[in-house]
Amino acid sequence: MKKIALGNSDFKTIIEDDRYFVDKTLLIKEFLEDSSQIILIPRPRRFGKTLNLSMIRYFVEKCDKDRRYLFNNLLIEKEEDIMKRQGIYPTIYLTFKDEKHNKFNSLIERIKWFITEIYNEHKEVYNILKDKQDKDFFNKIINSDYSIAELELALKNLCKYLYEYHGEKVIILIDEYDTPIQHSYFSGIYDETIGFMRNFLSNTLKDNIYLEKAMLTGILRVARESIFSGLNNLKLNTILKNAYCDKFGFTDVEIEKILNDFNVVEQREEFKRWYNGYIFGNTVIYNPWSVLCYLDDRDSGFMPHWVNTSENKIIKTILAKGSEGLKKSFEELLRGNTIEVSIDENIVMADIERDENNIWSFLLMSGYLKVVGRRTEGKDFYYSLKIPNLEVESMYEKIIRDWQSESYVASEYNEMLKALVNFDFKVFKLIFSRYVRESFSYFDVSGKMPEKVYHAFTLGLLVSLSRTHQVLSNRESGYGRYDIMVIPKDISKIGIIIEFKKYYEEYDETIEELIEEARKQIEDKKYETELINRGITNIKKLVIVFKGKEVYINDVS
Incomplete structure (x- = not known):
């Protein structure tokens, strides 16, 4: 039996080390054939976003070494037309998944470091630059001697340089774009962070004639703050949509194979009770992190894994300061019942504590609740929500116990x-x-x-x-x-x-x-x-x- 690469999100390493891999390569086909230029896919934490973007990068990225071997015997290999597009695109990859800073200057310095590294990866394009202004800009980035305004233009300019060098438009992959935004909500730098991310992403993606496609992942879509202002070519695929619904997390079919591979078929029902219950579009999804954690340490039995990795500060705050109606709703949820609310796919972090509907939207999009029904009333949509499984239920119980201990x-x-x-x-x-x-x-x-x-x-x-x-x-x-x-x-x-x-x-x-x-x-x-x-x-x-x-x-x- 192949070993599990727990915590390793690098596709190339997993394949080369012959680790256990649940084949999600058809995501590449869905992405490249998507008619939208910019794809935004919000999913809960640790549902495979970073690994999937790494996989796409190794497939599309043009580089000196042939990477086709990484996809041998995988589902995508049977897609002949898609395989012709393997390794032909200059690619920019950027991840914000660890960018949790309490000072705005610290966030900017980290992003500058990332951008300088990306420019260094593509320093061969400098030699074909003819315009002195372009050369001066490139040197500023390489030497980390540039302003925030220049940082906001750095990726768009690099797309132009890469296109002129390779003759192909650029693919941009941005992982966990909203991590700095969520953390800034608690660290007192929210307005500054929103302002920067709005300019950085808009300058990179809006009216970029050198852009082939882009995929962004995160937990939430924070569009009302105008982060994606004017991006008419953006397609949002939340957990309420069917597009990409089976590409993040494990499906029933995949779980059946996993249980057979690891010889734990008799524990199917326990897997369902503990780690099942998520519904993306119309597809039932298992929490991939918890499933793999259990298989990596079966002797410890079924227990919470995913919720133990999260920062539950916002949920504790919601419960402590929430309205009487909110607490009544949580009483119903803890009894195993459903509640019906309206859901807004656009989350405004600053309004989460002020608007109860934003609270339910946040909990749903973040993976702490699931949809079990929907009805329409005029132009409004109402969703029936429920706690997805024992793992998440245990988190709510722990929060309440901690909360009682604090009060x-x-x-x-x-x-x-x-x-x-x-x-x-x-x-x-x-x-x-x-x-x-x-x-x-x-x-x-x-x-x-x-x-x-x-x-x-x-x-x-x-x-x-x-x-x-x-x-x-x-x-x-x-x-x-x-x-x-x-x-x-x-x-x-x-x-x-x-x-x-x-x-x-x-x-x-x-x-x-x-x-x-x-x-x-x-x-x-x-x-x-x-x-x-x-x-x-x-x-x-x-x-x-x-x-x-x-x-x-x-x-x-």
Whole structure:
């Protein structure tokens, strides 16, 4: 059995070292036959973007050595017309996948270094330059003595030089173009980074008469910031489109072959539960990184791999500062249910925290959710979303646990939950009161604080009690809707109904009256009906009233 080249994204090395390779070479055919000049393919992290661009580069790039042997016995070799185009194009390859900088000057210096290296790779073209201005520009780049304005023109000028030297138009391949943009969102250099990337990419790709084709990969399309302003020849292929849908990640057919090759066919269902669930266009896709990580270390069993490589800071921020509606939606997702939202394929990083639809779009495009249905309403499209698999679900659970640890000491939170399910009322009352006070400082909110605490508490219950209890919120039971119900899977245990109330100074109601109102609501609406129908007879009822920073907890069983 061939060994897996885990973490190696260089196509040539994988082929020459005879490592295990899932044949995606028909991507080359789809790219070269695409009628669009500029192809943008956003895909989640570690879904094979860098390897695929490396593969295209080794196929199309004109160089001194014949690279046709790299494609022996691969699918593309059967495409005679495409094979005639092998090795005929001057090619520029640039990757931004590691460009995560906290200072704008550091980003610029790194990109300058890349551009100088690319010019050095093609320094033979200098000798055919006739215009003094072109020679001076080339020397500036080679000597790393040039301005940001000249940097923004560097690739377009190089296309001209390469065309004049080779007599063929240029192919440009840019990997993970949006990595610096995403990182800049947290490092305080967002506006500067957007401004530079807009000029750099537009100057390179717009109205470039020396350009044959270009492919860009990334995670998101950030078009609203006008990064691709005026690029009428750009084709966007997000995970919602069918084009290129089977070229990134592993398909069912490919997984079947992989399982047979590694003699793990009997584990097919576990592979599906853990690493399947992504849907690109109409094609079911497995996470390639996680699949290969598992096969490389089968003794460790099924576990999260892909989510452990990611920076989940933005998701933690979203959960902590999100609206009441957002937290309700996450409650549904963690129960295995779907939510329906509108999706915008154009992500505006600066609006992710301000616009809930942008949040869902970000999570979908980044691989943290999947589409399971779509409907239209007029000109609007609505998508049903779900957590794709156990691996991603484990990430959400970890984020919530970490989040609870940050907003409150984890050991005390666990003690609070233990006191709740055992209905040790005095201990629960003491710790929950402290929990609310801590959460006031953690959440940057004002008047809606009780709702924030309520849903934060519910999310924590969902995650922490999922093995022994079912936690429901805002569901119908009897003649009304309760706030929270904690349902033990062992019906001999205690079932708990929790009702929340908020004290408003402008209303003429006392704390005692609110408690009585909640108690009467629980009784009159017969909230215990669902518990009784499940065979649970030991039922406890709690009323929790919020008044500013104070909280009143009462057993009204």
